[in-house]
Amino acid sequence: MDKDEIKNRIEKLKTEINYYRYAYHVLDKSLISDAALDSLKKELFDLETQHLEFITLDSPTQRIGGEPLKKFKKISHETTMLSFNDAFSEDDVRDWVKRVENYLGHSIISENLSDSFYCELKIDGLAVELVYENGIFVQGSTRGDGLIGEDITQNLKTIEAIPLEILKPDEIAKNLKNLGLDFNDYVINPVHLIIRGEVFINKKEFEKINKEAKKSGGKIFANPRNMAAGSVRQLNSKITAIRKLDSFQYNIIANLGQKTHEEEHLLLKAFGFKTNSYNQSVKSLKEVFEFRNYWGNKLRRKKLPYEIDGVVIIVNNNKIFENAGVIGKAPRAAIAYKFSPKESTTIIENIKIQIGRTGVLTPVAILKPVELTGIKITHATLHNFDQIKRLELKIGDTVIVSRAGDVIPQITQVLKELRTGHEKEFKIPTHCPIDNARVVNVGAIWRCSNPKCGAKNKRSLQHFVSRTAFDIRGLGKKIIDKFLDEGLISDAADIFKIEEGDIAVLERFGEKSAQNIIREIQAHKTISLARFIYSLGILHIGEETALLLAKQYSVSSIKEFIEKYKNLSLEDLQNIRDIGPKVSQSVYKWFYDKHNIEFLKKLEKVGIIIETEKLKSLKAEKLRGKTFVLTGSLESMSRDKAKEKIRELGGDISESVSKKIDYVVAGDEPGSKYDKAKRLGVKILTASDFFKILE
Numbered sequence: 008m009d010k011d012e013i014k015n016r017i018e019k020l021k022t023e024i025n026y027y028r029y030a031y032h033v034l035d036k037s038l039i040s041d042a043a044l045d046s047l048k049k050e051l052f053d054l055e056t057q058h059l060e061f062i063t064l065d066s067p068t069q070r071i072g073g074e075p076l077k078k079f080k081k082i083s084h085e086t087t088m089l090s091f092n093d094a095f096s097e098d099d100v101r102d103w104v105k106r107v108e109n110y111l112g113h114s115i116i117s118e119n120l121s122d123s124f125y126c127e128l129k130i131d132g133l134a135v136e137l138v139y140e141n142g143i144f145v146q147g148s149t150r151g152d153g154l155i156g157e158d159i160t161q162n163l164k165t166i167e168a169i170p171l172e173i174l175k176p177d178e179i180a181k182n183l184k185n186l187g188l189d190f191n192d193y194v195i196n197p198v199h200l201i202i203r204g205e206v207f208i209n210k211k212e213f214e215k216i217n218k219e220a221k222k223s224g225g226k227i228f229a230n231p232r233n234m235a236a237g238s239v240r241q242l243n244s245k246i247t248a249i250r251k252l253d254s255f256q257y258n259i260i261a262n263l264g265q266k267t268h269e270e271e272h273l274l275l276k277a278f279g280f281k282t283n284s285y286n287q288s289v290k291s292l293k294e295v296f297e298f299r300n301y302w303g304n305k306l307r308r309k310k311l312p313y314e315i316d317g318v319v320i321i322v323n324n325n326k327i328f329e330n331a332g333v334i335g336k337a338p339r340a341a342i343a344y345k346f347s348p349k350e351s352t353t354i355i356e357n358i359k360i361q362i363g364r365t366g367v368l369t370p371v372a373i374l375k376p377v378e379l380t381g382i383k384i385t386h387a388t389l390h391n392f393d394q395i396k397r398l399e400l401k402i403g404d405t406v407i408v409s410r411a412g413d414v415i416p417q418i419t420q421v422l423k424e425l426r427t428g429h430e431k432e433f434k435i436p437t438h439c440p441i442d443n444a445r446v447v448n449v450g451a452i453w454r455c456s457n458p459k460c461g462a463k464n465k466r467s468l469q470h471f472v473s474r475t476a477f478d479i480r481g482l483g484k485k486i487i488d489k490f491l492d493e494g495l496i497s498d499a500a501d502i503f504k505i506e507e508g509d510i511a512v513l514e515r516f517g518e519k520s521a522q523n524i525i526r527e528i529q530a531h532k533t534i535s536l537a538r539f540i541y542s543l544g545i546l547h548i549g550e551e552t553a554l555l556l557a558k559q560y561s562v563s564s565i566k567e568f569i570e571k572y573k574n575l576s577l578e579d580l581q582n583i584r585d586i587g588p589k590v591s592q593s594v595y596k597w598f599y600d601k602h603n604i605e606f607l608k609k610l611e612k613v614g615i616i617i618e619t620e621k622l623k624s625l626k627a628e629k630l631r632g633k634t635f636v637l638t639g640s641l642e643s644m645s646r647d648k649a650k651e652k653i654r655e656l657g658g659d660i661s662e663s664v665s666k667k668i669d670y671v672v673a674g675d676e677p678g679s680k681y682d683k684a685k686r687l688g689v690k691i692l693t694a695s696d697f698f699k700i701l702e
Contacts, residue, residue, distance in 0.1 A: 012427070013054060017061050019425045020051040024067040026424075037229065039420070041316075042348030043407045046377075047422075049093050050352070052335075056106075068092075068335040078242065079157035082148040085201060086260055088136060089153065090336055091319060091343035095378060097296055100320065103342045104292065107322065107331055110339060115322055122288035125268040125323040126298045129343055130255060130283070131232045131314040132207030133239060135163060137256070139200040142173045149239070153336065162239045165248035166206065168255070173200070174279040182277035193264035193274060202280060204256035208235045209312045212251050231314050253313070256280040267323045288323055295320055295344075303346050303381070317345035346381075350409045352422065353377040355402055358389070358433045361494035361501075362441045366461035368453045369494035370395060370433070372406075372418060379410040382508040382518070387416040388494050392435050393451050399423070403430035415493065415512050441497060443602065464498070465491060467544045471499040474647060475550055476542035477534055481527035489513060499542075500609035502528060533616040536562060543603075546593040550650070551660050552586065556594070559583045565611035573598045585661075630658030630700075634667065638681050639674030641694050652701050664689060672697045 008016065024047050030036045031044075048067060055062045062068070094100045108114055116123045136156065138146040147163035148156035163169055174182070180190035208216075213231040220227055228234035238250045256275050265271045269288045276282050285302075289295055299318045302308060308315060322328045322340035331340035357373040370389040377384050387408055389395055398421050400406070407420040437446055439455035441464050447456045455461065468487050472479040482502070490496045495509055505528070510521035534542070541553035548556075560575070562568045575598070580591035597603055635653050637646055637660070644652075649672070650660050661668055664683045671684035672692045684691050692700070 010058075013058055014061055015427060016425075017051065017054050017058075017066075019427075020047055020054070021063075021066055023422060023424050024048055024051060028067060037233065039407060040348075040350045041232070042350040043352050045093055045345065045348065046350075046352040049095065052092055062335075066335070079159065079240070081151075081155050082146065082158045083155050084136060084148070084151075084153070087153045087333075088134065088150040088156065088203065089333065089338055090134070090150070091341055092334075092337045093317075094320075094342050094344045095347065097292075100292065100295065100342065100344055103320075107340055111327065111331060115324075115327055115340075116291060122267065122269060122323050123290055124292075124295055125272075125286065125288050125321045126295060127257060127286040127319040127321070128283055128302060128315045129317040129319050129345070130205045130207050131230070131316045132205040133232070133236045135159070135204060135206050135239070135254070136260075137163070137169060137202040137204070139173055139197075139202070141198055142175075142196075142200075144169070144171045157240070159239045161244040162241060162247040163206070165244055166252045166254050168253050168281040169204075170279045174277075178279075179277050183273070186273045186277060188270070188273060188277075194261075195263075195277075197261060197263060199261075201260035202256050202275070203258040203260065204254055204280070206235055206239055206252055206254045207231065207313050208238065208250060208252055210314065211312070216250060254281060255283045257282065257286075266325055268321050268325065268328070269323055271325075299344050308346075315346075317343050319343050347378045349380055350407060350419075351377045351379055352405055352407055353384075355400065355404045355406055355418075358395070358400075358402055359497075360436055360440055361491070361497040362439065362455060362461060362464055363494070364461045364465045364488055364491045366439075366455040366458065368436070368439070368446060368455070371494040372400075374408065377408060379408065379416060382410075382511050383506060384408065384410070384416050384508050384512070385506050386495065386509050387418050389418065391451050392453060395433055401426075401430035401432055403427075410512065415514075461491075468496070468499055468502075470544045471542045472502070473542075476538055477531050478538075479527055479531050481524040486524070498606055498609070500606060500613050503532060503610075503613035503615070532614050533618050535618050536568075539568075539615075539617055543597070545597045547590045548594065549662060551662060552590060554654070554660070555583055555585060562617060564617055565607055565615060568617060569604060569607050573604065630656040632657075633669045634659040634661050636661050636664050636668050636671045636680055636684070636689075637674070638671060639677035641672070641674040641697070643694075643698075649697070656701070670697075 024044065027038055027044050030038050051066070052068050055066065055068055092103075094103055104115065134150045136148050136150070137144060144164070145160075146158070147160045147169075148158055150156055164171060176196045179195040183190045183193065183195070208231045210231065213228070213234055216234065217227055219225070226237075228237065234250070235252060238247050238252055241247045257272065259265065259271050259274060263274060265274055267288070272282050272286060287298065289298060302315065302318060320342050322331065328338065328340045331338070333339060354375040355372050356375055359371050359373055361369045361371050363369055370392060372387045372389055374385055374387055389400070398418065400418070400421055405422045405425040406418045407422070408416050409419045410416045435446070435453060438444065439446055439457065439460060442455065442457055442460050444455050444457035444460060446453055465487065468491075469484060471477060472482045472487070474480070479502070487496075490505070493513060495505055496502055505525065507518070507521040507525050510516050510524055511518045535557070537550070537554040537557035540556055541548065541550055560571055562571055572594075575595065577591050577595050580586055580594055581588060630653060635658055637649055640646070641649055653660060664671060664680045664687065666687050666689070668684070668689050670690050670692050671680060672694070673681050674694050681691065
């Protein structure tokens, strides 16, 4: 994007985010998921970080929350209640560390800082502020817009986890000693104390309340966070009390002598506040990632009694933390490293047409890569053309893509307000991209008018990956069928464009099987010229004819292959030994078809490399000039392996017996070729004779 496009994108993102935030914070309406909104905010933050000249005071990145609800008394916070910027990947976290270090002018990870970071579970709840006077809880409020919150004191008093009075100094001193701290280093009887934390509801209580509400026709909450927020905003505190909310505290807004954030948590515990026992200090980014990945495990999170949506990473040293200051709405020296969401926003880069095994045309959205549930997603099926019409989808649109329940990614919504006017309408093709036959419409389905198209395409793909071609053993018939049905591939070049995430989201697949398939595909991007020619499935071109062509017209790249073979005349081809008029015509016709040339260019683009070394090694070997025919099975060697050995020693293979053949190798249960060799007087080798020659 150029400067004007970036500025326009930022303005549209600001407008859209403010619209959704106002609906959520002021009107109590959730129009899109938290994950989708986080994704939009992350995009805005990244764009503003890269283009500081476009940051304005009215940007959502410079705000904390929404306007306080009018039904509650407004309370001003003594210091701004900040929130956190988000990270969604290890690279995001590394970039955050670099930004902090660039701002401070020094490293924040060193041997002198034995515990560089403090990691906390990010509870999916509602941030609150608690004020204590002479040890007594006197006021509680929501974050609000960061400067002014809502007075929810009476509701917070119903939460057992929030102490109405902090412990007495002698008890605090005893607790500090048990925690390995000297009470003389801290203020243990503060007159005025501000504590911040999180109010949440556990999973069992959430399910119980929703179940009862369903029976009585009451309000059903979408998630525990919304229920917790709705509960503390009740005008009748008895309703809040019934819902059994919980709370963790994590921040002291005062200098009581604590030098690290870890000490702050120990002080909170000593004072009688509930803190999360799973939080811990770590020495390096490696340990940060280990902490995040440990809790990122779905089964482990499932065992927690409450919901978490990530971890908070804080620079543990308080002096460094304070010196780093604030950026927009967040402390510079802390960040929320979110777990991969089930929903996110991304951009439709293109809509491609894939041809299934029955010839049905399936539109597939090519996405700007986005991570969902820990998997990088680059494709989303659109099922049929009616869905494009229903969503009013255009190429270039910003969309919400969802993977609820770990199923195939779906595009659920188009954010039309983010359109620039450069988006393109999608048009249903009139001709099949595989064989150029006319496309016909049957109800909601569009298919190739050639009834053999899908089956033929399926066979060509199976041939392409077979052992004597590209030899991609991870792609069996059933997997190819699945890829065709899900719209991941239309031709063989598409195989090399598939990503792990495209496979891992399919039913009966997983991350491990996806990794294995992709590893196998990537390991076979280099191929000999003879195998490459054979893989193309040109009519009448078997392994031996492919080898003859490769020997006669050797090339070292697909580009050279196109140039050389496209310009071969029928006469050139017929001059090659053992290639007759029928084969010549077939090769000539194949290269004359522009669709085939485009396919070769696609293979070049996806990184297929033609290897020529093996052909060069055939010269001056002991079997040079000798031609073999194999019939029957060889007990200790496969037929493919035997052919490979003959070629390595300079020999040739023929599929048919004639007087020109030097040897027929007869294994167990030889066929008609054996009988013909005897009639013609061709020398017949037993398996043991053949192996001696190879030695």
